[in-house]
Amino acid sequence: MPMDESVRKAILGAVPSLRAFAISLCGNVDRADDLVQETMLRALANIDSFQPGTNMPAWLFTILRNHFRSEYRKRRREVEDTDGHYADSLKSQPEQHGQVEFREFKEALTHLPSDQREALILVGASGFSYEEAANICGCAVGTIKSRVNRARTRLAELLSIDGVNDFGPDEQTRAVLAGGGE
Amino acid sequence: METPETTNKKGDAKPGKLGRDVQARLGQQLRAMYDDVVNQGVPDRFAELLNRLENNGNKDKH
Numbered sequence: 001m002p003m004d005e006s007v008r009k010a011i012l013g014a015v016p017s018l019r020a021f022a023i024s025l026c027g028n029v030d031r032a033d034d035l036v037q038e039t040m041l042r043a044l045a046n047i048d049s050f051q052p053g054t055n056m057p058a059w060l061f062t063i064l065r066n067h068f069r070s071e072y073r074k075r076r077r078e079v080e081d082t083d084g085h086y087a088d089s090l091k092s093q094p095e096q097h098g099q100v101e102f103r104e105f106k107e108a109l110t111h112l113p114s115d116q117r118e119a120l121i122l123v124g125a126s127g128f129s130y131e132e133a134a135n136i137c138g139c140a141v142g143t144i145k146s147r148v149n150r151a152r153t154r155l156a157e158l159l160s161i162d163g164v165n166d167f168g169p170d171e172q173t174r175a176v177l178a179g180g181g182e
Numbered sequence: 183m184e185t186p187e188t189t190n191k192k193g194d195a196k197p198g199k200l201g202r203d204v205q206a207r208l209g210q211q212l213r214a215m216y217d218d219v220v221n222q223g224v225p226d227r228f229a230e231l232l233n234r235l236e237n238n239g240n241k242d243k244h
Contacts, residue, residue, distance in 0.1 A: 003236045015228050020219035037231060044235060105211040124209050125216035156204055 007047060010056040011040055017057065017126055018064055024121045025068050027110055035071075039064040058128065062136045065118065072114075101159075108158040112151050119147035120155075 018039060022032035042063050043050070050059055109117060115137070122133040123144065130148075134141045200208075 003232065008232055008236075012224055012229060012232065015224045016220040016222065017216075019222070019225075020216045023219055024216065033225065033227070036228065040228065040231060041235075102211060102214065105208075106215055109212075109215075120212065121216065124212045152200055152205055152208055155208055156200055161204055161207070 003044070007044075011043060011060065014057045014060045015040075018060055021061060021118075021121060021126060022064060022068070024109070024125070025065070025114070025118060026072075035064055035068055038067055042067065055132065058132050058136055061122070061126070061128070062138075065136055066138075104159060105155075108155050111158055112154055116147045116151035116154065119144050120151035123148050 015036060018036045019032055022035040022039075023029055026032055026035065039060055043060055046063075050056065112120070118137065119133060122128045122136060123130060128136065130141050130144050134144045137144065
């Protein structure tokens with residue numbers, strides 16, 4: 001059958017977030033785009049197994065994630081879990097605060113174990129529920145929750161933030177943030 | 183994996199529990215990073231890929 005227009009739309013519509021997810025997984029735009037392309041090919045090849053009316057983005061994310069995982073197992077050339085030198089490299093950067101902070105954040109993210117990183121991204125950025133994320137990752141909801149928690153904790157450690165005063169972007173933000181706390 | 187030596191009992195200055203402000207901040211940065219990519223939209227290669235596949239009809243590819 002020719003490609004259903006709604007399928008085409010749904011797949012293309014998911015591409016931007018698939019790319020964002022893929023980049024966060026593999027840390028490389030070109031490779032991420034290859035992952036997305038492979039995901040589309042697989043999705044179309046298996047479109048019969050997709051149940052119309054169910055969550056197409058979640059289905060596509062699952063394909064992408066599984067493909068990444070199996071590919072990753074083959075060629076482990078990922079940057080992962082390199083703890084030590086990282087914290088040192090962060091001290092004393094002479095750029096503007098927000099910018100540095102953002103760059104540091106991205107860097108810190110690459111130091112998370114990949115299962116924690118993907119959980120955090122799915123829930124915190126892609127906007128999936130814990131249940132959806134659990135389906136995508138093929139694990140229990142509780143596992144996703146604890147991965148997300150550990151990811152946040154680890155990020156805060158890596159970024160040496162344990163309180164509002166450590167952020168220091170600007171007074172206003174700080175005041176706003178502090179207002180919600182306590 | 184738990185780390186017993188951190189005695190995560192009363193969780194005072196424990197890194198185990200993050201304040202909501204910290205979480206909010208991390209979430210903000212996470213989304214900013216993610217949305218940077220999302221806002222790039224759909225690169226041409228992907229629309230072209232679908233066109234090509236469509237023209238090929240319904241084969242089992244791969």
